[in-house]
Amino acid sequence: MGLFITIEGPEGSGKTTILELVAQHLALTHDVVTTREPGGVQTAEAIRNILLEGEAVDARTEVLLFAAARREHLVEKVMPALASHKVVLCDRFVDSSLAYQGYARHIGVEDVQMINDFAIEGYYPDMTIYLDIPAALGRERIQANQRVQNRLDKESYAFHERVIGGYRQLIAKHPERYTVIDASRSVEDVTADVIAAIQQKLAQKSLEK
Numbered sequence: 001m002g003l004f005i006t007i008e009g010p011e012g013s014g015k016t017t018i019l020e021l022v023a024q025h026l027a028l029t030h031d032v033v034t035t036r037e038p039g040g041v042q043t044a045e046a047i048r049n050i051l052l053e054g055e056a057v058d059a060r061t062e063v064l065l066f067a068a069a070r071r072e073h074l075v076e077k078v079m080p081a082l083a084s085h086k087v088v089l090c091d092r093f094v095d096s097s098l099a100y101q102g103y104a105r106h107i108g109v110e111d112v113q114m115i116n117d118f119a120i121e122g123y124y125p126d127m128t129i130y131l132d133i134p135a136a137l138g139r140e141r142i143q144a145n146q147r148v149q150n151r152l153d154k155e156s157y158a159f160h161e162r163v164i165g166g167y168r169q170l171i172a173k174h175p176e177r178y179t180v181i182d183a184s185r186s187v188e189d190v191t192a193d194v195i196a197a198i199q200q201k202l203a204q205k206s207l208e209k
Contacts, residue, residue, distance in 0.1 A: 009131035012138025103166025
């Protein structure tokens with residue numbers, strides 16, 4: 001099997017940029033697949049448009065749509081890549097649903113967990129990088145970059161604070177899987193730390209063979 005690495009963080013933490021830079025570096029020595037959630041495959045991308053660009057949906061419907069997109073993405077792209085011994089770098093995965101819907105939307109972490117357990121069949125990441133940044137700084141970055149804001153970007157400050165609180169609880173619960181990186185620094189410094197953490201994980205996995 002390959003190595004499944006997810007990158008998580010609040011809005012404005014730089015996940016997409018960091019993932020691309022890390023992938024470029026790892027591709028020099030490894031077969032790397034980059035992907036994102038929701039999305040990554042045609043059906044999941046269609047669901048992404050509904051979730052992030054369309055009108056607001058019921059909170060429970062949102063959970064189910066994220067899980068449906070995740071299942072299709074996992075089966076079509078992630079599982080085949082891992083079976084081919086590739087390194088999969090994924091922008092968000094199940095932890096996002098737990099933090100955003102379970103904690104921030106008050107759906108209930110146990111219910112969201114149960115739905116996603118059904119969807120992913122035990123395919124949890126080998127490693128999760130969490131890009132740690134205050135909600136206020138994340139919002140400042142989004143506005144400074146003048147990127148098109150999706151529906152989640154436009155949620156209240158209190159909502160994004162709850163998202164971060166949710167992630168902190170997940171990190172405390174799964175310290176063996178999470179690596180926390182201070183994302184308030186320069187892109188170069190953050191990228192270097194993420195690469196170093198992943199290389200350490202790759203070396204560990206190599207020794208386990």
